Amino acid sequence: MGVIWGNLRTRMEKGLVVSLISRVWRRLRRRKKTPKPQDFAGATLSELFDFIKSQELVPDLKENEDRLKQILGDSSDLTFRHLMFGRELKVPIMVVHVDGMVGSEALMNGLIGPVLEKGLRLPEEKYGDHLNRDELFALIKQQVLLLSSVHEVAELEEVLDYLVRGHAVLLIDGVTKALACEVKGWSERNVEQPTTEVVVRGPQHAFVENRRVNTTLLRRTIASPLLWFEDFKVGAVTNTIVTIAYIKGIVDDGLVEEVRQRIKSIEIDAVFESGYIEELIEDAPYSPFPTILRTERPDKVAAGLLEGRVAIIIDGTPYVLVIPATFATFLTAAEDYYERAFTGSFIRAVRAFAFFLALTLPSTYVAITNFHQELLPTSLTLSIAAQREGVPFVAILEALFLEFSFELLREAGIRLPKAIGPTISIVGALILGEAAVSAGLVSPALVIVVAATAIASFISPIYSMSISVHLLRFPMIILAGTLGLFGVIMGLAAILIHLCAVRSFGVPYLTPLAPMILSEWKDTVVRLPLWQMDTRPKSLVKQEYIRQSPRQRPQPPKQDDN
Amino acid sequence: MSRRLRVILVALLLVIPVVLGGCWSRREIERLAFVQAVAVDKAVEPNKIQLTVELARPSALAATSQGGGSLERAVWQVSATGYNVFDALRNFASQSSRQLFWAHNRLLVFGEDIAREGVEDVLDAFFRDPEMRGSTKVAVCKGDTGANFLQAEVPLERVPSQGVVGIVLNGVEKLSTVVDVDVALFGRALAAEGLEPIAIRAEIIDLVSEDESRGSLERGTISKAPRITGAAVFRGTKLVGWLNKAETRGFNWIKGNTQSSVIVVEKPNERDKFLSVELVRANSKLRTEVVDGKPRVIIQIEAMGNFADRENIFVNPEGIAPSVLSIERQMATVIKNEVEAVIKRAKEFGSDIFGFGEAFHRFHPKAWKQFKEDWNDKGFQELEVKVEVKTMLRRSGLIEL
Amino acid sequence: MAVLEGGKISGKQFVALTVLTRILAALIEAPTISGTDAGHDVWIAVLISTILVLPWALILVHLAKMFPGKTIIEYSQDILGPWLGRLVGLVLIVYFIQQSAHAARVAADAYVTTIMPETPLIVFIATLTALSANCARCGLEVLARAADIVFPIVIFLLVLILVLPFNIVDFFNLLPIAAYGWGSIVEATFSSFAIFGELLVMTMLFPYLDEKKDTGRLAVTTVLVSGFLFTWLSIMIALVFGPVMESLILPAFSLSRAIELAFVVERVEVIPLVAWTLGAGVKQTVFLWAAMLAIAQLFNLSEMKSLAYPVGALVAAFGVWLFSTVFDALQFFTATEFGPLGILVCYAIPVVLYIGALIRQAVRPSRREEGQM
Structure with a gap:
């Protein structure tokens, strides 16, 4: 046993040493001279890209195969299938695909099956040996393949691109073109209920990781030819497809162009989540507030599109970006529109209040207990004083400590495996709520404050906004602990100035509050009944301002009509 | 940068x-x-x-x-x-x-x-x-x-x-x-x-x-x-x-501060038997006049009360109307006595706690200039105060008077 | 030359900005016109000065219309010639900086007097100035947007402290009218006039209005709204405090402390606190921005953003140096102190400019076209 273990260890160490040496060696070599393209040892990314670009398809199948193997590093998931076309002709055909990314059924029934069958049934006397390879290529493309989407590609680079996106590529001996056949079929998450933006009433499906499914969801929500999609490839290595969606005619063309420009100017190696795109195209990179809305609800995106916004769908993430996004967008939930108008308006007021509360409650508590003890009623003051007696920390430290431990709990609760999550919350609740208070480490009043703040901070329907509030609470507490209410006011003023200065794709962030656009208040400050929302937001839409015909208030039929 | x-x-x-x-x-x-x-x-x-x-x-x-x-x-x-x-x-x-x-x-x-x-x-x-x-x-x-x-x-x-x-x-x-x-x-x-x-x-x-x-x-x-x-x-x-108590209530009558109080009056016709009236509302109005260079104050008090309790229940030989009248009249007397008592007392102290002087200052600023100097010792002492009281009995609870 | 200030403001924002600029004075200086003896008659002085200020405001508007797109710094050079005009510009810059500093100083003084007596003045001034400079740096549009948000808040708070004490008012407190003689009212009117002079900043804002037609209406609205607020506030304070009013240093603060409603609404002194902090912030920023713009225009600078922090530092230093004691601050706008100088700057300069402009127009009517060529 020990011998084996020792052996293993030495081998591992050896391997480590070898890899280290080779890495250093490669680096040294890279400095010295450009590598030969044939062995990629020490080649840089850009050199490889250049090499790939320089390569072309050749008539010889074997050579093409070698080249693909070389470029893909003879990856284990790369699968080559060699066929012979025709009973007599025996034209060599090669089908390449990446294993696991294609559906074997589609591959068999749509591609390999028909090709082989056609080859066997091909009337020899008619074609014979004279069959031109190019004609065969066209024949296969047009008459044989039982597939909905087949692309003709001429560049090796394109072939590679299709390959790694789950296409099967068909190459014919002697033809310098290839057919990229869409036979995608990897296993994937189904469309499920939204997990972060739950509604009681409303559509219960959410975006998934697949871009195509997401565009489908949008298309199904807005069945209009004017819903336009545009694809961009972002990420030098990941080659992620980024799709922008908008409704032609409603959207301001300038906005679309701006989005295009910003996406095109991205130069990054990888895009894993919409957050990457968001950070690279947003207006206020230093702002604690998000200026781009992300959502996993198709109905929300659709509503945004109809208001003249642009959506950005990124392959690989269920979160879709909607731009421009103003501050009010983040305090809006889809359900506001599905429930009755009064309910919607009330809930919005609650959210705005909660946002303010989450930002100011702990700092106000600190300011009042440290500076302005005259502001509370006598009995409450004395009660807080009694609770604070014996607490070893000054109020500001106490508040920071408790807020910080709340952040710990929150983070732990999210990251932990689902099975352990509840345990953490129980432990946290016990430690924070019970033990800390009874041990006299924190005062119960502050626990109440922090708990209320925590609840209030999560009322924003968008998690990104909640996090911003969490973040801003700490400087606010520090300001309150040093300058009292003056500090709190100054902190709020600083936030306000910042919010006033920020724009999201040309739209001031606080629209329609500042600049004040009263016609947009119908859908921000309150939520008026749908039959009163006759216009689209003026700040977004330039041409199609009217949304619906006015005077649609439903009424019971008049008595004398009968 | x-x-x-x-x-x-x-x-x-x-x-x-x-x-x-x-x-x-x-x-x-x-x-x-x-x-x-x-x-x-x-x-x-x-x-x-x-x-x-x-x-x-x-x-x-x-x-x-x-x-x-x-x-x-x-x-x-x-x-x-x-x-x-x-x-x-x-x-x-x-x-x-x-x-x-x-x-x-x-x-x-x-x-x-x-x-x-x-x-x-x-x-x-x-x-x-x-x-x-x-x-x-x-x-x-x-x-x-x-x-x-x-x-x-x-x-x-x-x-x-x-x-x-x-x-x-x-x-x-x-x-x-x-x-x-x-x-x-x-x-x-x-x-x-x-x-x-x-x-x-x-x-x-x-x-x-x-x-x-x-x-x-x-x-x-x-x-x-x-x-x-x-x-x-x-x-x-x-x-x-x-x-004292009564004088203070007199003060409150004048200032219109009386919110609720109890006025005890003698029963009509019966000595040493008392009944009480619960005061529900009282207003006062102060009018100032200067007649022949002399200050005069007219205080109008309106009081409204509910019959609260009395000593012998269910027995009312007189009938309602005359009792109400006499009770109202007695209430007025009590109020007036209290008001006059407190004014007399304040004059003794030489202290215009009612703000009569302030009222003259506001409504007769010219005349006030003459009184201003020794108001407490002279003007206030000579001040003629007329008290008019109006009272009203409104309810008597769940049983008749 | 590059555009110094690219922002445009709407009429609503203009009114919000200018009225907010006056809130500080409304809360701290105007209700009792500190330093004068008018007592409960102050509202008369405020009302008189409001009406008297109207023609002056219209002169400012007319000047702006005669020189469209130009600030007072620019057209004073057109009217008075380069050297005298520049001198006027210099005076105005000093005035703007002084007003900006005054705003920070008064708010800071109020804080120290009321709730944070041990904290050094400089902390308040520095914090306020840092924020103002940051905001002024972002430009007029950001400032106007901030005013859009702050305006309703401040007005709401103001109305609260004006309405909540309804149960302790005594309407006869306003009697007798002119209790301390008309002389003191005239004196108070004079001071009120000097305080009203801060509306001179409108001349810097006019060129950036996006609705040019209604300039006159906007200016009149501003004067009337702020005059109305001033009057209401001084009447309310008189109604609540009566004879005590004269001796109050921070009447609005005392007013809020007097509020006590059914054991529910009490201890609300935080209301005027927030209001005057926001008011001071806006006023300081507006004047700081005006000073920056004026400096940039006077010295033909290519941009004004980089002026924000240097001028801000100047303002902060000025604020600390402005008064040595609270009594100086109280007396500031009276006839013996800054009052005459303020009136000279705010009223005499525009009137002289206006007369000059009229003469120029009369003598050489074609001059303006030539100038535009």
């Missing part, structure tokens, strides 16, 4: 107060001694005053809610002396481990001695310091020192001053035989022309009940209780005399 500068500036904005601001005006709430009441008396040393403060003990106060254990006294009294209020206040620092905090002060009590000598030095501090509040009640303890008054407790309340203020508010609401005067009102009277201040009249009475009857309240040493009735009359900043 500019962006970096901006980031640095924002960072500085956050950091500077942390580094510098640390401890200027900050005071932890538990390091404060919350003054609930303050008594001002003459000190033993000449020319000095003695301040006695009633400080709340938050931990003792909180003990109630958790239940169990013996109840400690929720307040602590401590005295300090000095040449003026500010001096004395600072001298508390040699006795109190916590900084005195005044914003929750409810009550300011003067001992009778110092009130007779004048309280102007004292009051200034209460107006000037932003921590002091105008809503603090002002009282004078009749025949005793303010410090002793603070010892008197209402067994219902854990903080004595809360009991006193409660009595004042209750008295204003149910009896109208007390006045509700706070620092702001007192100061306003001092600043105005032709208006003299009054204050709450506070007394100490023996608590009659025995210790056992007070159940588990183990504050055995307490044997005194406060009583609030009547009013203290000032001239300028000096106490000049006292009003």
Whole structure:
């Protein structure tokens, strides 16, 4: 046993040493001279890209195969299938695909099956040996393949691109073109209920990781030819497809162009989540507030599109970006529109209040207990004083400590495996709520404050906004602990100035509050009944301002009509 | 460059107060001694005053809610002396481990001695310091020192001053035989022309009940209780005399302060049998006239009451209408007597507590210039006051009169 | 030359900005016109000065219309010639900086007097100035947007402290009218006039209005709204405090402390606190921005953003140096102190400019076209 273990260890160490040496060696070599393209040892990314670009398809199948193997590093998931076309002709055909990314059924029934069958049934006397390879290529493309989407590609680079996106590529001996056949079929998450933006009433499906499914969801929500999609490839290595969606005619063309420009100017190696795109195209990179809305609800995106916004769908993430996004967008939930108008308006007021509360409650508590003890009623003051007696920390430290431990709990609760999550919350609740208070480490009043703040901070329907509030609470507490209410006011003023200065794709962030656009208040400050929302937001839409015909208030039929 | 500068500036904005601001005006709430009441008396040393403060003990106060254990006294009294209020206040620092905090002060009590000598030095501090509040009640303890008054407790309340203020508010609401005067009102009277201040009249009475009857309240040493009735009359900043219950109600009739009260009148036809009327509403109107260079005041009082109780139930030989009339007439007489009594009393003290002078100042500014100089001693004394009272009996509860 | 200030403001924002600029004075200086003896008659003085200020405001508007797109700094050079015009510009810059500093100083003084007596003045001034400079740096549009948000808040708070004390008012407190003689009212009117002079900043804002037609209406609205607020506030304070009013240093603060409603609404002094902090912030920023713009225009600078922090530092220093004691601050706008100088700057300069402009127009009517060529 020990011998084996020792052996293993030495081998591992050896391997480590070898890899280290080779890495250093490669680096040294890279400095010295450009590598030969044939062995990629020490080649840089850009050199490889250049090499790939320089390569072309050749008539010889074997050579093409070698080249693909070389470029893909003879990856284990790369699968080559060699066929012979025709009973007599025996034209060599090669089908390449990446294993696991294609559906074997589609591959068999749509591609390999028909090709082989056609080859066997091909009337020899008619074609014979004279069959031109190019004609065969066209024949296969047009008459044989039982597939909905087949692309003709001429560049090796394109072939590679299709390959790694789950296409099967068909190459014919002697033809310098290839057919990229869409036979995608990897296993994937189904469309499920939204997990972060739950509604009681409303559509219960959410975006998934697949871009195509997401565009489908949008298309199904807005069945209009004017819903336009545009694809961009972002990420030098990941080659992620980024799709922008908008409704032609409603959207301001300038906005679309701006989005295009910003996406095109991205130069990054990888895009894993919409957050990457968001950070690279947003207006206020230093702002604690998000200026781009992300959502996993198709109905929300659709509503945004109809208001003249642009959506950005990124392959690989269920979160879709909607731009421009103003501050009010983040305090809006889809359900506001599905429930009755009064309910919607009330809930919005609650959210705005909660946002303010989450930002100011702990700092106000600190300011009042440290500076302005005259502001509370006598009995409450004395009660807080009694609770604070014996607490070893000054109020500001106490508040920071408790807020910080709340952040710990929150983070732990999210990251932990689902099975352990509840345990953490129980432990946290016990430690924070019970033990800390009874041990006299924190005062119960502050626990109440922090708990209320925590609840209030999560009322924003968008998690990104909640996090911003969490973040801003700490400087606010520090300001309150040093300058009292003056500090709190100054902190709020600083936030306000910042919010006033920020724009999201040309739209001031606080629209329609500042600049004040009263016609947009119908859908921000309150939520008026749908039959009163006759216009689209003026700040977004330039041409199609009217949304619906006015005077649609439903009424019971008049008595004398009968 | 500019962006970096901006980031640095924002960072500085956050950091500077942390580094510098640390401890200027900050005071932890538990390091404060919350003054609930303050008594001002003459000190033993000449020319000095003695301040006695009633400080709340938050931990003792909180003990109630958790239940169990013996109840400690929720307040602590401590005295300090000095040449003026500010001096004395600072001298508390040699006795109190916590900084005195005044914003929750409810009550300011003067001992009778110092009130007779004048309280102007004292009051200034209460107006000037932003921590002091105008809503603090002002009282004078009749025949005793303010410090002793603070010892008197209402067994219902854990903080004595809360009991006193409660009595004042209750008295204003149910009896109208007390006045509700706070620092702001007192100061306003001092600043105005032709208006003299009054204050709450506070007394100490023996608590009659025995210790056992007070159940588990183990504050055995307490044997005194406060009583609030009547009013203290000032001239300028000096106490000049006292009003009794009836006179105080007379004062409240004139000022229109009567909210609810009980008027006891003799039964029509029956001597020594009484019935009482619960007052529900009272208004007063003051009209000023200058006739032949002489000031005249007409006070119109309207009072509305409900029949409350009487001695022999279900027996009313007279019928309703005549009884109502006679009761109303008796009510009017009672009110008028009280009003005239208080005016007579105020004239004796030479102190226009009603603000008749102020009314002349407002409505006859020219004539006022002649009276202004010696209003309290001459104009007010010669003032002719006409009292008109209208009364009305409105309901009699669930049974007939 | 590059555009110094690219922002445009709407009429609503203009009114919000200018009225907010006056809130500080409304809360701290105007209700009692500190330093004068008018007592409860102050409202008369405020009302008179409001009406008297109207023609002056219209002169400002007319000047702006005669020189469209130009600030007072620019057209004073057109009217008075380069050297005298520049001198006027210099005076105005000093005035703007002084007003900006005054705003920070008064708010800071109020803080120290009321709730944070141990904190050094410089902390408040520095914090306020840092924020103002940051905001002024972002330009007029950001400032206007901030005003859009702050305006309703401040007005709401103001209305609260004006309405909540309804149960302790005594309407007869306003009698007798002119209790302290008309002399003191005239004196108070004079001071009120000097305080009203801060509306001179409108001349810097006019060129950036996006609705040019209604300039006159907007200016009149501003004067009337702020005059109305001033009058209401001084009447309310008189109604509550009566004879005590004269001796109050921070009447609005005292007013809020007097509020006590059914044991529910009490201890609300935080209301005027927030209001005057926001008011001071806006006023300081507006004047700081005006000073920056004026400096940039006077010295033909290519941009004004980089002026924000240097001028801000100047303002902060000025603020600390402005008064040595609170009594100086109280007396500031009276006839013996800054009052005459303020009136000279705010009223005499525009009137002289206006007369000059009229003469120029009369003598050489074609001059303006030539100038535009």
